[in-house]
Amino acid sequence: MVKVPPAYIFAAFILAVMITGLYFFDRSVASQMAQQKEFNLKKPTAYHYDILLLGFMTLLCELVGLPPSNGVLPQSPMHTKSLAILKRQLIRKKMVETAKESIKQKASHSELYIKMQAVFIEMDSNPVTSTVVKELEDLKESVMRVENERDDTKNAFDPDKHIDAYLPVRVNEQRVSNLLQSFLVAASVFAMQLIKKIPTSVLWGYFAYMAIDSLPGSQFWERMLLVLVTTSRLYKIWSQARVGTELVAPNMCDAEILDEFTTRRGELKVRTVSFTEDRHGLP
Numbered sequence: 001m002v003k004v005p006p007a008y009i010f011a012a013f014i015l016a017v018m019i020t021g022l023y024f025f026d027r028s029v030a031s032q033m034a035q036q037k038e039f040n041l042k043k044p045t046a047y048h049y050d051i052l053l054l055g056f057m058t059l060l061c062e063l064v065g066l067p068p069s070n071g072v073l074p075q076s077p078m079h080t081k082s083l084a085i086l087k088r089q090l091i092r093k094k095m096v097e098t099a100k101e102s103i104k105q106k107a108s109h110s111e112l113y114i115k116m117q118a119v120f121i122e123m124d125s126n127p128v129t130s131t132v133v134k135e136l137e138d139l140k141e142s143v144m145r146v147e148n149e150r151d152d153t154k155n156a157f158d159p160d161k162h163i164d165a166y167l168p169v170r171v172n173e174q175r176v177s178n179l180l181q182s183f184l185v186a187a188s189v190f191a192m193q194l195i196k197k198i199p200t201s202v203l204w205g206y207f208a209y210m211a212i213d214s215l216p217g218s219q220f221w222e223r224m225l226l227v228l229v230t231t232s233r234l235y236k237i238w239s240q241a242r243v244g245t246e247l248v249a250p251n252m253c254d255a256e257i258l259d260e261f262t263t264r265r266g267e268l269k270v271r272t273v274s275f276t277e278d279r280h281g282l283p
Contacts, residue, residue, distance in 0.1 A: 023054070023058070023068075023070055024051070026070060026071065026072060026073065027050065027051065027054055027070045027071050028047070028051075029073060030070075030071035030072060030073050030076040030077070031045070031047055031050055031071055031076075032047075033073070033076065033077040034071065034076040034077050034079065034080045035080070038169060039080055039084055039169060039171050040168065040169050040170060040171070041171055041173065042173060043173060050071075054068075054070055057069070058070075069185070073214075074210055074211065074213075074214035075210065077214065078210070078213070078214055079177065080171060083171045083172045083173070083174070083177070084169055084170065084171045084172070086172045087170045087171055087172035088167060088169065088170060090123065090172070091119075091120060091123050091124075091167065091170060092163055092164065092167055094119050094123060095116045095119050095120060095159070095163055095167070096159045096160060096163055098115050098116055098119045099112060099115070099116055099157075099159035099163070100159055102115050103159075109143050109144055109157070110144070112143055112157070113139070113140050113143045113144065116139070116143075116163075117132070117133070117136055117140075120132060120136065124170060135168040136166070136168070138165075138166040139162070139163070139166035139167070142157065142162045142165075142166055143157050143162070145157075
């Protein structure tokens with residue numbers, strides 16, 4: 001057996017500590033983002049259990065000479081978002097079908113909402129009735145609003161439009177996709193000759209696409225977009241934030257962004273008045 005010099009052992013120990021810190025940070029951030037409150041996950045989080053399991057898996061992989069795996073960014077949060085969209089599409093389709101069927105039967109708006117609520121509870125995994133009722137309050141208000149108004153044709157409830165706006169987030173919690181991913185990683189061992197032929201530029205392009213695709217929905221990215229919002233629209237966003245609504249940047253077009261930095265003649269603006277003075281009309 002080859003003897004390893006002590007200096008190499010201490011050098012490897014330093015690198016191992018650095019990699020351990022990187023794994024701990026990467027795994028913790030990925031777990032936090034993939035299990036954030038906005039997703040309304042039914043299964044509780046277990047961060048300490050995940051770290052313990054990751055340690056045993058890393059030890060086992062190192063003993064047999066395999067590269068260890070862990071939760072990474074941005075794939076883990078994107079995976080949860082994809083499952084949330086899938087679950088949303090399934091619930092929405094069933095609720096729209098039920099609503100349209102009730103409208104054809106000329107059911108009252110109370111019966112219409114009760115049927116949609118029953119469909120949501122039926123398709124939701126391990127639902128809590130009190131929580132579901134609270135989350136569907138906006139949908140109930142939208143459905144029942146027509147009964148209190150005279151012009152039903154103008155503000156009639158449209159399942160295709162109103163359900164999308166008031167449907168709470170749900171995630172299709174399963175383990176099939178993770179199992180398939182593990183099988184693909186195992187199958188890649190037998191395809192090393194093909195993988196070696198992939199140009200490095202293709203891999204960098206793939207990583208760049210993953211990074212750009214993960215930006216929508218990020219609170220940090222949406223707050224950065226607020227810098228490019230015109231002053232008049234920015235006041236509306238802050239006023240909505242004060243009353244408790246979510247602080248997000250609205251959809252902007254290129255013309256609105258250019259209007260913030262250029263004049264009508266296409267020249268760059270030289271701003272001599274602060275935003276606070278411009279808002280309050282101070283001299």
